[in-house]
Amino acid sequence: MRLHRTLLPLSLILRASAQLLVLSDPTPPTMAQPNQQPLEALADSAPGPQSASSSILSDVLPSQKRINIFAGFTRDVASVLSRLESTSENTTLLAPLNTVLSSLPRKPWESPADYDKLGANAYSGSGGSERAAENLKRFTEAHVVCERPWEEGKKVKTLGGGEVWWESHGKDGGRRIMPGKVEVEGIVGKAGNGEVWMLRGVVDFRQ
Numbered sequence: 001m002r003l004h005r006t007l008l009p010l011s012l013i014l015r016a017s018a019q020l021l022v023l024s025d026p027t028p029p030t031m032a033q034p035n036q037q038p039l040e041a042l043a044d045s046a047p048g049p050q051s052a053s054s055s056i057l058s059d060v061l062p063s064q065k066r067i068n069i070f071a072g073f074t075r076d077v078a079s080v081l082s083r084l085e086s087t088s089e090n091t092t093l094l095a096p097l098n099t100v101l102s103s104l105p106r107k108p109w110e111s112p113a114d115y116d117k118l119g120a121n122a123y124s125g126s127g128g129s130e131r132a133a134e135n136l137k138r139f140t141e142a143h144v145v146c147e148r149p150w151e152e153g154k155k156v157k158t159l160g161g162g163e164v165w166w167e168s169h170g171k172d173g174g175r176r177i178m179p180g181k182v183e184v185e186g187i188v189g190k191a192g193n194g195e196v197w198m199l200r201g202v203v204d205f206r207q
């Protein structure tokens, strides 16, 4: 039905191919990665290769293969890329797992409103790739939290202007991003200008 994606930006098409590669990765998604620290161990952990205070988020991000689809989005959205490269502002980046992004009912650059208004050709023809890019920007900016350190319960803005906070729950102190109750799988990267939190869902960017 929604097959008219031939005019999407090349990077998106390449991303879609990368997604297929990811899907064929035989590693079970639940298997812990060697460089992923449990939440408990995070607070006082000694600086490792991932946490040098001189490193920046945009450099730390590619080392996490389980979030490389989202990492690609951050490179495609100029406002996000410049935030992750900034050394004067800290950021907490909420990065959905590849498996989460691959199984979304709609791609992040697709919007139901566009389909309602324009039908199956919403992302083809003139304006189609601009619409896709704008949707991808909104999606990605909703995952960039303009705060770090980020205290539990503190309501903060995302780069997209939405408001989020987090709370701990369960006996092992798992975290979830509110208001959507999106589970945090772990904090998988630290840099001088921020942290990367890996998510088992996506932040609702239409709120």
Ligand SMILES: *[C@@H]1O[C@H](CO)[C@@H](O)[C@H](O)[C@H]1NC(C)=O
Pocket (backbone or CB within 6 Å): 088, 089, 090, 148, 149, 192, 193, 194
């Ligand atoms: C950035 O994060 C580091 C580590 O948490 C902190 O020491 C520093 O004060 C933060 N800088 C800003 C501008 O918030």
